[in-house]
Amino acid sequence: MTERTVLEMTGIRKTFPGVVALDGVDFRMFPGEVHALMGENGAGKSTLIKVLTGVYGIDGGEVRLAGEPVHFAGPLQAQQAGVSTVYQEVNLCTNLSVAENIFIGREPRRLGRVRWGEMRRRAAALLAGLDLDLDVAAPLSSYSLAIQQMVAIARAVDISAKVLILDEPTSSLDASEVERLFEVIRRLKSDGVAILFVSHFLDQVYEIADRMTVLRNGRLIGEYRTAELPQMQLVTKMIGKELTVLDRLDDEARTATAPGEPVIAAHGLGRKGAVQPFDLTIRAGEIVGLAGLLGSGRTEVARLLYGADRADSGHLEVGGEPVTLRAPRTAMRHGIAFSSENRRTEGVIGDLSVRENIVLALQAARGWSRPIPRRRQDELVAKYVKALDIRPADPETPVRNLSGGNQQKVLLARWLITEPKLLIVDEPTRGIDVGAKAEIQKLLVELAGGGMAVLFVSAELEEVLRLSNKIEVLRDRRLVEEIENTAGVDADRIMQTIASGATA
Amino acid sequence: MTALTRHRLFWPAAVLVVLLVSNVFFAPRFFSITVHDGHLYGSLIDVLRSSTPLVLVALGMTVVIATGGIDLSVGSVMAIAGAVACLMIGDLPNQDSVGGVLLAVAAAIGLAVVLGLWNGVLVSVIGIQPIIATLILMVAGRGIAQLLTSGQIINVSSPPFRVIGAGYFLGLPVSVLIVAVVVAIAALLTRRSALGVLVEAVGASPTASRLAGIRARGLTIMAYVFTAVCAAVAGLIFSSNVASADSNAAGNLIELDAILAVVIGGTALTGGRFSLAGSVLGAVLISALDITTYTIGIPAETTLLFKAVVVVVLCLSQSAAFRAVVLRRRTAGASA
Numbered sequence: 001m002t003e004r005t006v007l008e009m010t011g012i013r014k015t016f017p018g019v020v021a022l023d024g025v026d027f028r029m030f031p032g033e034v035h036a037l038m039g040e041n042g043a044g045k046s047t048l049i050k051v052l053t054g055v056y057g058i059d060g061g062e063v064r065l066a067g068e069p070v071h072f073a074g075p076l077q078a079q080q081a082g083v084s085t086v087y088q089e090v091n092l093c094t095n096l097s098v099a100e101n102i103f104i105g106r107e108p109r110r111l112g113r114v115r116w117g118e119m120r121r122r123a124a125a126l127l128a129g130l131d132l133d134l135d136v137a138a139p140l141s142s143y144s145l146a147i148q149q150m151v152a153i154a155r156a157v158d159i160s161a162k163v164l165i166l167d168e169p170t171s172s173l174d175a176s177e178v179e180r181l182f183e184v185i186r187r188l189k190s191d192g193v194a195i196l197f198v199s200h201f202l203d204q205v206y207e208i209a210d211r212m213t214v215l216r217n218g219r220l221i222g223e224y225r226t227a228e229l230p231q232m233q234l235v236t237k238m239i240g241k242e243l244t245v246l247d248r249l250d251d252e253a254r255t256a257t258a259p260g261e262p263v264i265a266a267h268g269l270g271r272k273g274a275v276q277p278f279d280l281t282i283r284a285g286e287i288v289g290l291a292g293l294l295g296s297g298r299t300e301v302a303r304l305l306y307g308a309d310r311a312d313s314g315h316l317e318v319g320g321e322p323v324t325l326r327a328p329r330t331a332m333r334h335g336i337a338f339s340s341e342n343r344r345t346e347g348v349i350g351d352l353s354v355r356e357n358i359v360l361a362l363q364a365a366r367g368w369s370r371p372i373p374r375r376r377q378d379e380l381v382a383k384y385v386k387a388l389d390i391r392p393a394d395p396e397t398p399v400r401n402l403s404g405g406n407q408q409k410v411l412l413a414r415w416l417i418t419e420p421k422l423l424i425v426d427e428p429t430r431g432i433d434v435g436a437k438a439e440i441q442k443l444l445v446e447l448a449g450g451g452m453a454v455l456f457v458s459a460e461l462e463e464v465l466r467l468s469n470k471i472e473v474l475r476d477r478r479l480v481e482e483i484e485n486t487a488g489v490d491a492d493r494i495m496q497t498i499a500s501g502a503t504a
Numbered sequence: 505m506t507a508l509t510r511h512r513l514f515w516p517a518a519v520l521v522v523l524l525v526s527n528v529f530f531a532p533r534f535f536s537i538t539v540h541d542g543h544l545y546g547s548l549i550d551v552l553r554s555s556t557p558l559v560l561v562a563l564g565m566t567v568v569i570a571t572g573g574i575d576l577s578v579g580s581v582m583a584i585a586g587a588v589a590c591l592m593i594g595d596l597p598n599q600d601s602v603g604g605v606l607l608a609v610a611a612a613i614g615l616a617v618v619l620g621l622w623n624g625v626l627v628s629v630i631g632i633q634p635i636i637a638t639l640i641l642m643v644a645g646r647g648i649a650q651l652l653t654s655g656q657i658i659n660v661s662s663p664p665f666r667v668i669g670a671g672y673f674l675g676l677p678v679s680v681l682i683v684a685v686v687v688a689i690a691a692l693l694t695r696r697s698a699l700g701v702l703v704e705a706v707g708a709s710p711t712a713s714r715l716a717g718i719r720a721r722g723l724t725i726m727a728y729v730f731t732a733v734c735a736a737v738a739g740l741i742f743s744s745n746v747a748s749a750d751s752n753a754a755g756n757l758i759e760l761d762a763i764l765a766v767v768i769g770g771t772a773l774t775g776g777r778f779s780l781a782g783s784v785l786g787a788v789l790i791s792a793l794d795i796t797t798y799t800i801g802i803p804a805e806t807t808l809l810f811k812a813v814v815v816v817v818l819c820l821s822q823s824a825a826f827r828a829v830v831l832r833r834r835t836a837g838a839s840a
Contacts, residue, residue, distance in 0.1 A: 308715060332717040346715055351708045351776045356701050363698045364717040371698040414716065 006031045006066055006194045007052075007083075007163050013060030014051055021047040024061075025220045027213055029163060029194040034185060036197045036209035036226070040238055040459060044218040045198055049165055053078045053085050066162070082162030086152045086169060094141035094148070099123035101140050102155045126154050130184050146177030150184055157188060164188065165196040170204055182208050200295065202231055202499075214238060235495050239461050259469065260284035261319075263422045263453040264305060264336070268314030275300040277314050278479035280472060282422060282453045287444060289468030289485075290457040291494055297477035298457045299341055302426045305455065306338035307331040319421070332365055337415035341427035341457070343404065347411045350400030354390065355381045357399050358413045365418065384413035389439065405436025412443065423447065426457040441467055461491045473497045512770040513782055515821045519814070520789045523796050524548075530800045543672045547795070549680075555791030556679040557582070557738035561758050562765035562787040563690055563780060564731030569766050571720075571727045572707040572775030573627055573634035578735040578762060580645025581619050582755030585612040585736035586743030587652040590660050599662035608665070613736050619645070620732030624725030642759070649751035658749040669745030679741045686737065690730075691780055700778075703727065707775025761790050768818060789818075 007029040014022040022044045029035050037045050050056045052063065054072025063070050065081055072078040075085065092101045099120045100107075107114045108122065123136040132150060140148055149169055156164055166185075170178045185195060185208055199205055205212065206226060214221040214237045221237050229237075262281045270277030275297040282288050290298045303309045305316070307325025316323050318334040325331050328338070340346035348357050358381050359372055366372065372380075381395045388409040392402075399410055408428055415423060425444065429437040444467060448454050458464050464471055465485065473481045473494060481497050483489055527534040527547065537546035561578045568575045592608035593599055619641060626637035671678040694700035705713045706720045713720055735755070743749050767773060768789060769782025793814055797807040820826045 306715075328715050329717045329719065338715060340712075340715055345709065346711045349705050349708045349712050349776075352701065352704060356705075360701070360705055360713075360718070361716045363702065364713075364719070366698070367719075368697055368699045368702050368723070371696070 004031075004067070005029060005064075008064040008067075009048075009052065009061065010064075011061035012048065012051060012058055012063075014047055014056060015059050020218055022051065022218045025215065025218070026223075027052075027220075028223075029196060030211075031162075031192045031194050032189050033210045034189060034195045034197050034208050036199070036205045036212040037215070038205065038212050038234065038238055039215035043215040043238070045215060046167070047218070048215070049085065049167060049196070049198070053083055053165065079156075079160055082160040083165070084156035084160050084163070085165040085167060086149065086156050087167050092140055092148060092152055092155075095139060097137050098127075098134055098140055098143070098151055099136040101151055102126065102136075102158065106159075126158050127151075130154055130157075130187060132184075144177065146173045146180060149173070150181065153184060153188075157193065161188075161191070161193050163194045163196065165198075167198045168200070169197075170199055170201060178204060200293070202234065206231065232495065232499055235499055236491075239491065239495075259286040260451065262317075263319065265317045266305065266314060267317070269304055269311050269316055270313045271300065271304055271309055271311050274309060274477070275304065275474075276478040280305075280479065282455055284421070284453050285448055285451045286469045287448045287454040287456055287467050289464035289471045290455065290474060291461055291464045291471055291498065292474030293459075293498055295477075296474040296498075297479075298459075298474055299426055300477065301472075301474065301479070302338065302424050302455060302457050305331075305422075306336055306424055308338060308340075329364075332361065332418065332420075335419075335421035336424065337361070337418060337420035337422070338424040339408075339411045339415060339426060339428060341430065343407050343411060348399045348407045348414075351398060353396045354385070354399055354402070354410055355395035357410050358384060358395075358417065361414050361418050380417050381413075384416065388413055388443065403432070403436075405432035405440075408432055408436070408440060412440070416447075420452065422453040422455065424455040424457075427459065428456075429458065429460070429463060437463075461494055465489070465491060465494070475500075512779065513785055516768050516770075516782070516785050516789055516818065519818050519821065520785065520792060523789070523792050523814075524551075527796055527799045534799065539675070542675055544675050547799070549677065551788065551792050551795055552680050553677045554795065555788045556677075556683045557742050557755070558758060558761055558765060558791055559683050559784050559787040560686060560734045560738040560741070561731075561755070561762040562769075562783040563687060564734030565759075565762040566766050566769070566771055566778050566780055566783040567690075567694070567703060567727045568634070568731045569763075569771055569773060570703050570707045570775055570778035571724050572710065573724065573727070574638065574763065574773070575623060575728060575731045576635065576638040576759045577619070577623060577641035577645055578731060578738075579755030579758045580642050580649065581616055581732050581735035582739030582742060582758065583649035583749075583751045584619070584645055584652070585616055585739035586749040586754045587649045587658070587751055588612045588615055589665070589740055590658045590743055590749035591652060593660045593662045593665055594658055596662070599660060600664065602664045605662055605664040609668075609740060612740060613733055616732040616736030617729055620729030621725065623732065624728035627728065628721045628724035646751065649749075649754070653749055653751050655751070657751075660747055660749075662747075665744050666747060667744070669741045669743070679745070682737065682741065686734065687780065687784060694780065699723070699726075704776050704778065708777070762787070764815065765790055768822075770822075 005028045009025065009027040012022050012025040025044065025048060027048065037048065039045050047056065051058050054074045054077055070081060072081065093104070096104065102123045103119050108118045109115060120136050127134055127136065130150065134143065134147065140151060153164070169181060173181060188195060197205070197209055209226045211223065211225055212229070213223045214234070216238065260283055262283050265281045267279055268277040278301065290301060292298050304311050307328050307330050310326065316325060323334055331338070344350065355377060359377050363372055385393050385395060390406050390409045390413070399407055402410065412428065428440050441463065444454055444456060456464065456467055468485050471483045471485055471494065472479055473483065475498060483494065531547065534547045537544055537548060565575060565578065589608045589612040592611055593605060596604040623638050623641060626632045626640070627634050667678055668682070669679050673681055702718055703723055705716070705718055706723055710720060739754055742754050765786030766783045768786035769779050771778040771782060793811055797810055802810050
């Protein structure tokens, strides 16, 4: 290849305390190309972008811009050197006019006075170059989110036009708005701008990207031309194969005791804008896995079953009795526990100690006037700290100081001491190290063996396959298929169901 | 030694000691406590006595702030409590009647419960931001107090009522004893029941608390009721001490001193972890500061400025970032 790269990153390494976020990642961009950065959550996409734009320093490797080694101390420096980013949430002031937003901080001036006329003229010309005809004097808030995003892009391009990073630009746009955005992207492409495109929507990636780089667990899987990599193969590369540490769990999970009575049964349960009505039965001693891409409605199903969101259709039976879940408290009373995917914001309470976090749900159920005696608290906490191997073992440490895996264990302990009949765990192993991951998986299998019903939500197919007796596949906020996890079922089988949705 | 300086309350305590000691240079007998007629007298006792309304208000404010809220109406509640009590006592055929005074006190506290419910419901049921919800009662409440007293200062001459703010029991000022009892009750309630930890959970993370099954609504309402009751008792002490109800002066701007006391005591305004002891210390510190400005003879027109300077120094001393800059050689240790 004789073409000159505009950006070349080689052997990038970035570590955070206890975690290797990026390990020997190479990444390059050519002028006039759209390059998609692909990978699951936690694969290192956003870390790579932050390293590139100088938000994070690098621990190893080199960044070259137009052949010159560069080292950015911050996003501003990166921008001055020609690398601009437009984030998912538009970082503009909606109360200011379009022109002001484009030129904020670098207004054309004469003798310290802002030249408003000149500013409006230049803004209009810039937007016209992107085929946008806007009233540049109108406040930005009078335009749709899609237009606001394009204004952000216009601003970024005007400041520096070598490399433009678009991080999930389409996540809140509808189909026609996406098309409009793509027109702008194509135009920039023809002007020779290199565009880094990040999106969870595979269709969009295939429509707009010329080239893609796949990351997994902080490692480079490869760089491919979009035309040469079928969608199915891409999904395989993104999800990859799990480490083999958990093989022994396979048999345990699948030969688990015969499922007992239904613990919970949903009939046509649904919520507008969250998930289409679905039927689902979970029996005692059974692990039911929810599989699907990000945004397919996995979490929404879990939240409806816990009453964290209220269903607006269908009904629910718990232990054979019809039940309306108005709030999490109601669900708790019926023996349902829910561990959220947002461990830090919806799970543990960072300021409180390990002990306080563990007894919180039980205490909430008892009410404030019946405190759990301190001795009983200490017993319970000691038991679970030991059983789940929570570290550090000091129960008075604030939970904020624990690693992600240990926080997850604290959260599980909080629910286990309430002795639930149904445990709903949403992404319990996300972002935690392999050892803790294996321990949590093992725990779930043991709990199911002891007769608990478990609803297991995870973005990792391998994990779902490993643990579940039954797999519910979600696509586009609809439960599309229920698969008994028998010997013949593998990731391909599930991916087909998921991917056929992605191309629909 | 470092363990001591790292303690949350080390810096406010140190500032308090410095303030008290600095008084000695201007009033050599500042630390002496004498016994007159079986009562303890002295500047230190005065500091405690004058701090009582603020300690009470700060105590309530701490709990509300811990839930992630704030209560600006405490000063108005003080004024209303004083007004109601003095009106009822003024109407008594015999102001010496202990029963009549008790009834007036009960009425004032009962009304405070209603006012607290009002605040709590606005915040937790209707969902108005705490600062706005309590602003309503802050403004309207003072109006109510003025309406009750017809804009006049109502004087009472009731010996039993006078006991609350100016009396002595076992050699100690009754007001100080009342505060001690309220502090003890609050400490027992929050730390011996599960109230403290549940309030902290709600304040630190409302979403996580909801998912853990905590009923935040009831807790929040209770916090506002507790604050209003504390403010009412503070209002009674204030009113009893001056033997009158002054709807303009009672609790004027006390909400700001109370918030300051809470912050000095190490409770974050964002909610979550709270320290009752810290707030008590903060309130005493602010009162000591007021008294110090008088003892060292700071001209009346500059007292506010002096107070501001001390508060700035205090806040800076509590800031880890600032200490790291000042004591640069210790930066490595501080960030570790």
